[in-house]
Amino acid sequence: MPDLYIFKAQVGMFDPVALQNHNVRIHYVQATYYRKVDFLEGIPPFQCVNLGALAAVTPSGRVNIVNLEMADNEFGLWRWYPIDDAQIRLYHPAGIAKYQLRNLQVPVDMNILFRDPNLVSTEIAVWQNNRPAAEAINGHAFALGAVRLIAIGYRFHTVDLESGKDADPELVNAIKVGKAPCTDVWCSGRGIGD
Amino acid sequence: MLLANKEGIVVTGPVVPLVPGGAATSLLVFAIPVLVGQLVGVKSVKIRKVILHNNAAGNTTVLIGNGAVGVGIPVLLPALDSLNGLTDSYYADADFPEVESFANIVAWTPAVAGTIDIQLEVAVIG
Numbered sequence: 001m002p003d004l005y006i007f008k009a010q011v012g013m014f015d016p017v018a019l020q021n022h023n024v025r026i027h028y029v030q031a032t033y034y035r036k037v038d039f040l041e042g043i044p045p046f047q048c049v050n051l052g053a054l055a056a057v058t059p060s061g062r063v064n065i066v067n068l069e070m071a072d073n074e075f076g077l078w079r080w081y082p083i084d085d086a087q088i089r090l091y092h093p094a095g096i097a098k099y100q101l102r103n104l105q106v107p108v109d110m111n112i113l114f115r116d117p118n119l120v121s122t123e124i125a126v127w128q129n130n131r132p133a134a135e136a137i138n139g140h141a142f143a144l145g146a147v148r149l150i151a152i153g154y155r156f157h158t159v160d161l162e163s164g165k166d167a168d169p170e171l172v173n174a175i176k177v178g179k180a181p182c183t184d185v186w187c188s189g190r191g192i193g194d
Numbered sequence: 195m196l197l198a199n200k201e202g203i204v205v206t207g208p209v210v211p212l213v214p215g216g217a218a219t220s221l222l223v224f225a226i227p228v229l230v231g232q233l234v235g236v237k238s239v240k241i242r243k244v245i246l247h248n249n250a251a252g253n254t255t256v257l258i259g260n261g262a263v264g265v266g267i268p269v270l271l272p273a274l275d276s277l278n279g280l281t282d283s284y285y286a287d288a289d290f291p292e293v294e295s296f297a298n299i300v301a302w303t304p305a306v307a308g309t310i311d312i313q314l315e316v317a318v319i320g
Contacts, residue, residue, distance in 0.1 A: 145296035
């Protein structure tokens, strides 16, 4: 069994969380889905969103990152970083703060490349079209021409183990009682106290 | 992953002979790449190097901005000296700060005679 799990950090690589025929348990807010991966591919780094030009000392509105949406039955695994000097607050989905502590929603800025070169702490997963959203904060005394985010990751196509032609109730039960291997994939944040 | 901390693809612009006349005669020296059909990606550029060759234009200056051609301003950098008949080179980090532009870059000179050849090297971000 490959040593695969979320938030994995190592030098020089960003591993997928699952390979072909691996079981995954997708968590989206309070919902849980039992699936099996039947295809995966890497997605090279790309500019996934431009949150727009931003005046000095100003926060932006919340912008949905539609380019990180996945097709039906698919989830994406993403790490990301900004290439413009703003602080980014992530929401996933748009109504739930990500990286949320009791007293602070932790932002991500360009320093992430120095402080967390693997970007492991930025890792998120996106289930189907349940995309994240982001806000930018420009703390400078000058305007920013753009606030761009780069994402890198993996695309996973899955089959449903709970219903349909690939249903396998015995396997699902085995996963639930811990007798079959499965990787948990959290595809959203969670509200405080939720 | 150990991503590079400095982004940017380094490319050079064309050699452009600046003519006398100030900002009203400003010319395009680097165009932001906007590929037709480009899927995603807002590009910007950071100026890395500026080289000037003065063709008997006298001791003068060259200004670099990102306004429209023929308008020039706003300026991106203080005036760069260009000495009569000589070649001058200016480098980011050493001679000027690493300015970034999201609009095409133009240049002009207040010289009253001759031309000044200018070429930029920039890092394209985005």
